[in-house]
Structures are given as structure tokens and as C-alpha cells.
Amino acid sequence: MRLLTNSFARQVSVKTFRATYTPVGRNAISVVAGRKSYATVANAPLAEKLKVNGDRLWNDLHYTAHWSAPSPGGLTRLCATDYDKQARDWFRDQVLALGADYKVNATGTQFALIKGEDMSIPPIAMGSHLDSVATGGKFDGPLGVIGGLEVLRSMKEQGIKTRAPLVLINWTNEEGARFFPLLGSSIVYAGQSTVKAAHASLSNDHSGITMGSELARIGYVGDGPNTFEEFPISAHFEIHCEQASDLEKAGKPVGWVEGWQGMTWYSMEFKGEDGHANTYPMAKRKDALLGAAKVITELEKVAFENKGDSTVTNILSGPWGACNIQSNTKLSFCLMNKDGVAQEAMGQAIEKRVKDIAALHGLELEMKRDIHLLPGDFWPEAIDCVKRACGDKGIGSRTGTGHDSTMTTTLVPTAMVFVRAKDGLSHTAKEWSDKDDCTEGALALGKSVLNFDELMRTKAATV
Numbered sequence: 001m002r003l004l005t006n007s008f009a010r011q012v013s014v015k016t017f018r019a020t021y022t023p024v025g026r027n028a029i030s031v032v033a034g035r036k037s038y039a040t041v042a043n044a045p046l047a048e049k050l051k052v053n054g055d056r057l058w059n060d061l062h063y064t065a066h067w068s069a070p071s072p073g074g075l076t077r078l079c080a081t082d083y084d085k086q087a088r089d090w091f092r093d094q095v096l097a098l099g100a101d102y103k104v105n106a107t108g109t110q111f112a113l114i115k116g117e118d119m120s121i122p123p124i125a126m127g128s129h130l131d132s133v134a135t136g137g138k139f140d141g142p143l144g145v146i147g148g149l150e151v152l153r154s155m156k157e158q159g160i161k162t163r164a165p166l167v168l169i170n171w172t173n174e175e176g177a178r179f180f181p182l183l184g185s186s187i188v189y190a191g192q193s194t195v196k197a198a199h200a201s202l203s204n205d206h207s208g209i210t211m212g213s214e215l216a217r218i219g220y221v222g223d224g225p226n227t228f229e230e231f232p233i234s235a236h237f238e239i240h241c242e243q244a245s246d247l248e249k250a251g252k253p254v255g256w257v258e259g260w261q262g263m264t265w266y267s268m269e270f271k272g273e274d275g276h277a278n279t280y281p282m283a284k285r286k287d288a289l290l291g292a293a294k295v296i297t298e299l300e301k302v303a304f305e306n307k308g309d310s311t312v313t314n315i316l317s318g319p320w321g322a323c324n325i326q327s328n329t330k331l332s333f334c335l336m337n338k339d340g341v342a343q344e345a346m347g348q349a350i351e352k353r354v355k356d357i358a359a360l361h362g363l364e365l366e367m368k369r370d371i372h373l374l375p376g377d378f379w380p381e382a383i384d385c386v387k388r389a390c391g392d393k394g395i396g397s398r399t400g401t402g403h404d405s406t407m408t409t410t411l412v413p414t415a416m417v418f419v420r421a422k423d424g425l426s427h428t429a430k431e432w433s434d435k436d437d438c439t440e441g442a443l444a445l446g447k448s449v450l451n452f453d454e455l456m457r458t459k460a461a462t463v
């Protein structure tokens, strides 16, 4: 593994960052947008030049999908498994071959830094994830990382050099499919969790395995950078399959993502009392699973009442046995809503109903709101870069789920490129995007990055 070079080390210097870069705040965006000199419908000159190699992207998407647990037609590459290690090793080899400065942080996230003309500027990031859910498809995540790789390869071949350095990031445990919570590394980078907490993330199979121990097992606990303060970026762009049907309905291959719906994840546990399933009187029971069943039906009602959605994602109940009253039941669930007020109302409603159910059945309750993300918008100036990159091949869209970009957007200008997904399917082996659409997505990603580089150049020249 190549060591951190001086150029990367300079990038991670907070002192350098503070001396040379003032983050563009959200308030500043409207000022920028209002200045005619920045408002343009055209792509940056370098963006107009860029081409990408759709064959290479397509081949790599399918080639890397063989690092998967048996998953006919799809992908099952859970975080920090041996399959994940194989995909990570491949990624490392590809970026080293491009001459990138390569680094792994303590939560296993891989960074590949490509030099720019001015190394005092924090790099423009492209990032997504190589991990998948169980029963996943080949596109959710890998398209973002391998699409970014395709952009870097094409830029190198075509002699396209940016003023800012670029960094390609493979974020760890985006899916939260094996370890909870999801967005397991970008949440640390955004300062909303810690390396210690991420390492302690328990596997969802209740085996007691932690993300930290599994990352160590596959050799992916590095020494940083872990946070934005250690390694600031100027912006973050991500391609992702749409996971909805708006592009398909509009007949467009790509889209610029304007924002996300609200999402809240809860985990809870009911503790009741052990007893004989056949003989103990029902009226006296403290049955944790019965309580959980009532919570599940209340979740459906709360969603309908608030024009939102809810999903129970995990349940564990015990003790096992044909003759045991269930004295311990754990549930995980999420609530989604496009409206922030309704999102809050859903949370308040379910919290009250869970408490009422606990009281009715004499159950002890522990309940935790693990992640709470209100609906929001990406940064206008980053969206504008993607919009220009998509041109008339795209439409505006919104995402219904969390991405690493929903973490980086709390820090820096962030926007996403959506790629048309067949029937809007995702997290299934049926997930599919056509080759030409993936190619358009990678091209839009590269153009977005070049548009943002040009935007920063223009702003620096006019300050």
C-alpha cells in the first residue's frame, strides 16, 4: 500500500485549509447566483471537451459484481465481508494505477487524491459506496464509485487537468445493511458520530460482531483522514441510480437531484416476562412480541394519517422455543415524509403510541431515534453545475432516501446525478440501468465536477 505523499499531507492540513479557503455558506449561494458573472447555462470549456468510455464503465460494473455472495443477477456485498475486501482491493489497485495518492481512514473509507494545479484548494470530491444490501443490485453504489473512476481515467487520457485537486471516495457502510447505523463513515466525516461509535456498530444479525472488528479483520482500519476538519473538501458530487421512476416517465436518461425527503430511523426494545406459552394466563402476560406487533400496525396507520411512509426493517424476538412467551423483542423501523412538519408529527405520534402499548402490556421500553433527517435541498450552486452538465438530457428530481451526499451536504456544496432505473426498482437483483444511461450519468458527473472547478476559478478571480 502506497504511503501518504506530501501532496496529500498538505491537503489534510487544517491550517492550510483555513488560510486558503472560506467555505461557501448557504447564504452566500444566493449572492453567487445573483451575480451575472457566475450565472451561465453553458458548461465550462473543459466540461464540453470531456468524453467518457461507456464500455469500460459497463465492463467494470459487471466485472466487480462477481465479488458477491451468491446472488443471481444481483449483488450481495455486505460491508466488511471478504467480498467487500476484494472490491476494495480492486479499487485501490485502479486508483494507484492512475497515480492517485491513496489513503484509508479508520472507518475503512478509501480516498484517492488526484493532483490539481493549485494544491492549496480542498479537492472536489466524487463519492459513493461499493457495499450493497443483501439481495442488492449491481448499480446502487458501485455506479457512483466506478462512474467516478471512469471520470478520472478519462480526464487523465484526455489531458484534462483541474485547478482544484479531485478526490474519489469509496464510503464505508453506506447501506447499513450489515451494521447499523447506515451512512456509517460519512456520518463520522460530517461530525455527527465518532470513529469509536462507528467501530462499535453492531451487526444486524445480532451475532454481536462489530463493524470495527470486521474492518480490522479485512485489513481496512487505516489512520485517516476521518473528519472534514482533517481533510476538507470543496464540494461533493455523486451519481446514483434513481430508485424511482420520474426519469423513466419523462423519457430522460439522467437527472439533477434537488433534495431529499425526510427520513427518521428508530430502534426500540420491549422487555416483558418469561412464562409458559401454553399454561400461563393470557391476562397476566407481559408479551413483548404482542406489543411489537401492535407497534407494527400503528406504524402503518401513522404513515397513512400523515401522508408518509413507514417500514419495519428488522425484528428480533426471544427466547426461542415452541413453549415460550416472548419476553424480549427488538424492532427497527423508519419513517419517511416529503413534508418536514408531517415528518415530525409522525415521530411524535409513534413515540406516544409505543409508550401507550408498553403501559398497556406492562412492558419495559427502550427507544432510540438513531437518525433524524428532515427534508432538505442540496446546494443551489452545486445543483446548477449538475443541471448544466445534464442539459436537455435531464430533469430535476428528488431522492427518497439517504446517501453519503446527504451527509456531505451538511458541510459543503453537494449535489447528485440520477441515472434512469428500470421500473424504479432498487435493493433487488432486478435493479437495472441501461449501459447508455450509465454512460450519460458518468459524463454528467465529470462535467459537474469541471463546472464546479470553473465556478471556483471564476470566484477566485473576482474576489
Ligand SMILES: [Zn+2]
Pocket: 129, 140, 141, 174, 240, 403
Ligand atoms: Zn446507494
